[in-house]
Amino acid sequence: MIKQSLAIMKRELFYMWRDKxxxxxxxxxxLLGLLLFAGVYSYQRVGDIPTAIVDxxxxxxxxxxxxxxxxxxxxxxxxxxxxxxxxEKLIHKGDxxxxxxxxxxxxxxxxxRRQTKIAVMIDGTNMAYATxxxxxxxxxxxxxxxxxxxxxxxAQGIEPDQAKEAYQSIEFREEAWFNPTLNYAYFLVLxxxxxxxxxxxxxxxxxxVVGEKGFxxxxxxxxxxxxxxxxxxxxxxxxxxxxxxxVLPIYFFAFVVFKxxxxxxxxxxxxxxxxxxxxxxSLGTLMSSxxxxxxxxxxxxxxxxxxxxxxxxxxxxxxxxxxxxxxxAWILPQTWFFQGINYLSFKNPGWEFISHYLLILGLMxxxxxxxxxxxARLREKAFR
Amino acid sequence: MEPxxxxxxxxxxxxxKTFLNDLSFEVMPGECFGVFGTRGTGKTTLVHILAGVDRFxxxxxxxxxxxxxxxxxxxxxxxxxxxxxxxxxxxxVYENLDFIAALKNAPRKNIEEMIERFELRELLKEPITxxxxxxxxxxxxxxxxxxxxxxxxxxxxVIKDIDLYSRRLIIKELKQYLAxxxxxxxxxxxxxxxxxxxxxxxxxxxxxxxxxSETALxxxxxxxxxxxx
Numbered sequence: 001m002i003k004q005s006l007a008i009m010k011r012e013l014f015y016m017w018r019d020k021x022x023x024x025x026x027x028x029x030x031l032l033g034l035l036l037f038a039g040v041y042s043y044q045r046v047g048d049i050p051t052a053i054v055d056x057x058x059x060x061x062x063x064x065x066x067x068x069x070x071x072x073x074x075x076x077x078x079x080x081x082x083x084x085x086x087x088e089k090l091i092h093k094g095d096x097x098x099x100x101x102x103x104x105x106x107x108x109x110x111x112x113r114r115q116t117k118i119a120v121m122i123d124g125t126n127m128a129y130a131t132x133x134x135x136x137x138x139x140x141x142x143x144x145x146x147x148x149x150x151x152x153x154x155a156q157g158i159e160p161d162q163a164k165e166a167y168q169s170i171e172f173r174e175e176a177w178f179n180p181t182l183n184y185a186y187f188l189v190l191x192x193x194x195x196x197x198x199x200x201x202x203x204x205x206x207x208x209v210v211g212e213k214g215f216x217x218x219x220x221x222x223x224x225x226x227x228x229x230x231x232x233x234x235x236x237x238x239x240x241x242x243x244x245x246x247v248l249p250i251y252f253f254a255f256v257v258f259k260x261x262x263x264x265x266x267x268x269x270x271x272x273x274x275x276x277x278x279x280x281x282s283l284g285t286l287m288s289s290x291x292x293x294x295x296x297x298x299x300x301x302x303x304x305x306x307x308x309x310x311x312x313x314x315x316x317x318x319x320x321x322x323x324x325x326x327x328x329a330w331i332l333p334q335t336w337f338f339q340g341i342n343y344l345s346f347k348n349p350g351w352e353f354i355s356h357y358l359l360i361l362g363l364m365x366x367x368x369x370x371x372x373x374x375x376a377r378l379r380e381k382a383f384r
Numbered sequence: 385m386e387p388x389x390x391x392x393x394x395x396x397x398x399x400x401k402t403f404l405n406d407l408s409f410e411v412m413p414g415e416c417f418g419v420f421g422t423r424g425t426g427k428t429t430l431v432h433i434l435a436g437v438d439r440f441x442x443x444x445x446x447x448x449x450x451x452x453x454x455x456x457x458x459x460x461x462x463x464x465x466x467x468x469x470x471x472x473x474x475x476x477v478y479e480n481l482d483f484i485a486a487l488k489n490a491p492r493k494n495i496e497e498m499i500e501r502f503e504l505r506e507l508l509k510e511p512i513t514x515x516x517x518x519x520x521x522x523x524x525x526x527x528x529x530x531x532x533x534x535x536x537x538x539x540x541x542v543i544k545d546i547d548l549y550s551r552r553l554i555i556k557e558l559k560q561y562l563a564x565x566x567x568x569x570x571x572x573x574x575x576x577x578x579x580x581x582x583x584x585x586x587x588x589x590x591x592x593x594x595x596x597s598e599t600a601l602x603x604x605x606x607x608x609x610x611x612x613x
Contacts, residue, residue, distance in 0.1 A: 007486030015474050219470040220528070222437045224487035225459025380439075 004226065008234040016204070016242060026200050026246055034193035034250050038258050041185035046132040048076040052096035054087050055080065059107025065118065068144060069100060074136040087121070097123045098133045113152045118144075128184070178346040179261070186261055188315075190254045190345065191338060195309040197250060198280060198334055199302070201243045205284020206301035208235060209376055210294050228376070236281060243277045244270075263348035272340055272354060275361040279333035282368035289375040308334035314342065333364050386449060388413050388536050388567040389434065394443035396429055403429045405590035407443070411569060413535075416562055418581035419571040420600060425587040427571040428467055431540045434569060435464040448535060460488065463534035465525045467541040467571070471512055477524055478508040481531060488532035498527035501557060519550025526554055530561065537561060540571040555580070575604040 017023055053069060055062050070077050079096060081087045090096040099121040109116035120137050124130045146167050153163035179186050209232065212218055221231060251269070255262045262269065284301055291297040310316065311328075312335040318326055329335045340357045343349040389411035396404040403426045411417040421427045432438040433445065436452050436459055444451065450458040471480045481495045481504075499505055502523040507515065515521045522542060529537060542558075543551045558580075562568055570581065578584050584600035585592045595603060 004486050004489065007483055011472070011475070011479070011483050014479070018474055215473065216466075216468050216470040217472045219432075219435075219437050219464070219466055219468075220472070220484060221487065223435045223459060223462065223464040224484070225436070225456040225462075226487050 005234045012238040030197035033196040037189045037192045044183045044185045047074045049133045050078045050096045051075045051098040052079040054101045056104045057106040061107035062102045072140045199305040202301045202305035205281045206297040208285045209288040210297045264344040275358045276337040279361040279364040282365040286368045286372040289372040312338035314338040390446040392444040395441045397441045407592045415582045416568045418584040421587035461535040463529035463537040465529045465539040484528040485531045490532040502527040519546035538569045
């Protein structure tokens with residue numbers, strides 16, 4: 001009994017190892033992805049946003065605005081075009097992301113306490129740039145607005161200290177929790193690498209049943225009388241072991257070398273990852289049972305695995321997806337995994353919270369494996 | 385004496401096509417039963433049913449006293465050599481023997497015995513995809529089929545198109561297997577092989593007619609003359 005199981009597991013391990021293409025993809029793909037993503041996000045946040053300022057006023061007040069913008073965190077003034085048209089060209093060419101136009105008579109209007117407008121244009125084609133640019137510009141404009149307000153109050157005869165207090169009586173202090181510096185690397189590097197890992201793991205899982213049946217050697221297995229349950233259970237153990245083995249260096253590099261945040265304990269992280277590996281493998285096995293050949297199984301596996309990261313709500317909130325679509329997203333183990341990973345790396349949500357996720361992933365595994373067995377049985381009957 | 389194989393009104397259909405229609409025969413212990421037929425007459429279909437590889441449409445098949453629809457127990461005493469290459473392509477010669485022995489719960493000493501008997505010692509580390517001749521492959525395939533010392537051995541076109549050295553070795557081992565009390569079912573398409581058989585089940589037009597080896601040869605000759613004219 002044990003001898004048979006060990007032989008099946010050994011054979012499966014050898015088989016996976018000898019498939020050079022699969023081996024290299026599984027071993028190095030996600031790890032290279034991690035290194036690549038870590039490189040891409042090494043600056044950790046978007047800074048030095050190219051900014052162009054058109055000062056049509058050339059007054060001391062407008063120069064103050066320009067100075068404020070020059071000193072603004074994350075903005076880098078790269079050009080001072082003379083006209084709006086020149087500014088437009090710069091933004092079109094991508095030489096500037098933020099364009100600011102200080103109108104004529106700006107200083108005069110401020111002095112006369114008339115309403116005046118500073119036009120701020122932001123290139124919205126790159127969301128990351130646009131969001132950061134908006135935040136950076138807002139910081140400057142808020143300060144300028146407050147300064148103008150204080151001046152107005154002083155001009156109306158209010159004591160300077162009182163005027164300042166009036167503007168500072170309500171202070172909105174922003175604090176970003178869990179990722180205080182809003183570090184992109186913390187948010188995305190691990191998730192992107194894990195996305196590659198889950199895709200390759202799905203691909204490997206899709207070969208579980210159909211890969212075996214696709215070979216002539218399936219005859220030997222059938223003629224040996226070994227139970228399918230024993231065969232696929234042992235094969236699955238090896239697959240899950242390999243899937244887990246591959247994630248370990250990713251976690252090592254992410255949390256130990258690159259020092260990405262890990263709020264939860266290692267044991268909870270690994271337990272959660274294991275539950276996901278089983279659920280993911282069960283989904284792959286289901287596809288493997290449904291399709292008649294390995295190519296179709298892997299094609300469909302990719303159809304599910306590729307968009308699953310986007311669907312998971314990691315980068316775009318699930319709540320912002322259409323109501324009808326949200327339950328579909330929650331059917332996929334990937335959604336639970338990426339949501340859970342976010343909690344584990346940033347928040348340490350505790351056993352009570354994560355046990356709910358573990359239970360769901362476990363139930364998914366039971367459901368998908370059962371459906372896989374049923375599909376395989378129906379398929380076999382259909383060929384009788 | 386109980387038959388090793390008892391086939392009763394066996395029918396095999398796939399879609400609308402009928403491959404085997406109402407076959408009934410028995411194979412007794414120690415017999416060398418030949419399944420003869422030209423290409424596409426259903427030899428492999430029958431072999432796969434007997435080995436429990438394929439299901440069948442209707443009828444009853446008992447092997448070693450087991451109704452094969454109800455239990456797979458008989459497979460532990462079964463050896464199968466297929467016409468198509470069915471060994472594990474990702475494994476070496478030794479690994480195939482070792483893995484198939486494990487699948488069949490055969491003792492390890494049998495592996496060594498098979499290596500010696502089928503002269504495979506020099507090839508053990510070779511991946512089976514690079515085995516130089518069909519004969520070498522068939523020697524290994526038969527070694528794998530015999531590794532569990534089966535009571536019933538089913539072989540499909542075992543010596544077709546193979547080199548004379550391997551052919552001699554395989555025939556010698558099959559004779560030894562029968563001499564040791566085994567039962568052999570052998571599918572073949574070259575009528576000259578029939579003189580090795582105790583009886584021959586001739587498949588034609590989805591039916592089987594049973595002959596002795598001599599009458600099978602005589603029938604072939606008769607048909608040959610008929611169609612030559």
